[in-house]
Structures are given as structure tokens and as C-alpha cells.
Amino acid sequence: MKLEQKFMDEMIAHAKEDAPIECCGIIAGEDGRAVKLFRARNSEASPYRYSVDSDDLFRIYREAEDNEWSFLAIYHSHTASEAYPSPTDIRLAFWPESYYVLVSLEDAENPVVRAFRILDGEVNEEEIEAG
Amino acid sequence: MAVEVKLAANLQKLVGGQKSVSVEGATVGEVLDDLESKHPGIKETIMADGAIHRFVNIYLNDEDIRFLKQLDTQLSEGDVLSVLPALAGGTA
Numbered sequence: 001m002k003l004e005q006k007f008m009d010e011m012i013a014h015a016k017e018d019a020p021i022e023c024c025g026i027i028a029g030e031d032g033r034a035v036k037l038f039r040a041r042n043s044e045a046s047p048y049r050y051s052v053d054s055d056d057l058f059r060i061y062r063e064a065e066d067n068e069w070s071f072l073a074i075y076h077s078h079t080a081s082e083a084y085p086s087p088t089d090i091r092l093a094f095w096p097e098s099y100y101v102l103v104s105l106e107d108a109e110n111p112v113v114r115a116f117r118i119l120d121g122e123v124n125e126e127e128i129e130a131g
Numbered sequence: 132m133a134v135e136v137k138l139a140a141n142l143q144k145l146v147g148g149q150k151s152v153s154v155e156g157a158t159v160g161e162v163l164d165d166l167e168s169k170h171p172g173i174k175e176t177i178m179a180d181g182a183i184h185r186f187v188n189i190y191l192n193d194e195d196i197r198f199l200k201q202l203d204t205q206l207s208e209g210d211v212l213s214v215l216p217a218l219a220g221g222t223a
Contacts, residue, residue: 024218049221054188054195057215074218078215086222090184094216095140
């Protein structure tokens with residue numbers, strides 16, 4: 001997937017600001033190109049779980065729909081583990097057309113961002129082309 | 132009465148790939164029953180143990196029905212229900 005550096009930076013900044021709880025958000029896109037990043041509240045407010053706040057989800061969904069954007073990517077952070085979908089992440093991946101992007105702060109000095117497709121329990125990594 | 136049900140993400144495949152369907156019912160519960168009769172199998176994805184599934188959100192116009200009367204929420208002609216799977220996960 002192609003993702004401008006500013007979106008990478010914004011996800012990392014969000015992850016750091018919300019640590020130690022997991023952050024989450026949505027990147028809306030048009031024709032596969034990211035157009036807007038939406039931060040969302042994590043209603044779980046937990047270091048181990050995330051759930052996009054239901055009001056935030058609807059607000060973002062509607063703005064995306066009004067603009068004919070899709071949910072290009074759904075991102076969340078892992079503050080103390082690697083940037084790879086956990087079994088729970090895989091079980092709850094209900095948006096097969098979106099990339100699942102993980103930001104890891106396991107090495108605080110060197111955050112890692114990786115993208116995946118998750119379909120029917122199968123995880124495939126997609127290379128992020130920053131640019 | 133007829134209401135529009137908009138479905139997002141993985142739910143569209145359960146209604147033949149449509150983004151929205153028109154169904155009948157005076158409450159959210161009745162609408163889900165009608166939806167199930169037209170598209171068998173969808174209810175077990177949206178509901179669990181007689182209630183809205185924990186990882187599914189249903190909005191009446193722009194309000195989450197969990198904060199209304201859930202399945203008993205009354206509907207009016209032309210209302211729009213949006214069904215969005217949760218965006219959730221976690222390491223524990």
C-alpha cells in the first residue's frame with residue numbers, strides 16, 4: 001500500500017500520545033490513495049485492547065460516505081509488542097477490504113509500522129511504500 | 132413500514148453484495164426478522180443470545196441503538212439503520 005510519510009508520522013505520534021493505552025483510528029482513502037486520517041477514541045481505554053468508540057465510528061463512516069471515501073486502513077498500536085496482528089485482532093477483523101495497520105512502540109526509539117490484509121483468519125503482510 | 136438498512140464491510144456479502152436493502156418493520160427487532168427472512172443467515176452474524184452482537188453497532192439515523200431501546204427501538208417511515216461491524220482487537 002502507498003502511504004505518505006505524514007500519515008505514518010501521524011499514526012506514530014498518536015500511538016505515543018496515547019501510550020500506554022492502545023490508540024486507534026481510520027485512514028480514509030479514494031482510489032487506493034489515503035486522503036484523511038481520523039483519530040478515534042479507544043472505548044476500551046486499555047493497554048491490551050482497542051475498540052473504536054461507537055460514536056466516532058459512525059461520525060467517521062458518515063464523513064467517508066459523504067465524500068465517497070472508503071476505509072482504506074484501520075490502525076491501532078501495540079505499545080509493548082510487535083507490529084503483528086494478535087489472535088484477537090484476527091478474530092475481530094470484520095473489515096476485509098481495509099488494511100489493518102499496526103504501530104509498535106515495543107522499541108520506543110524506533111517505532112515500527114506494518115500493514116496487513118486479514119481475510120477469513122488469514123494474515124498477509126502488505127508492504128508500505130512511504131512517499 | 133419500510134426502512135433502509137445500510138450494511139458495511141463484511142455484512143454486504145450476506146445480502147448479495149448490496150450496500151443497502153429495504154426492509155419492513157416497526158421496531159429494530161422486527162426489521163432484523165424481516166431481513167433474516169429475505170437474507171437467511173444474516174441474523175446470526177448481527178445477533179448473539181437474543182441481543183445485538185457485542186461487536187456489531189446498529190445506528191438509527193445517527194444514534195447507536197444501544198443508547199435508545201435496543202431491539203425495541205421504534206422506527207418511522209423512511210428511517211435509516213446503519214449496521215457497522217466494530218473496529219476492535221487486542222492482545223488480551
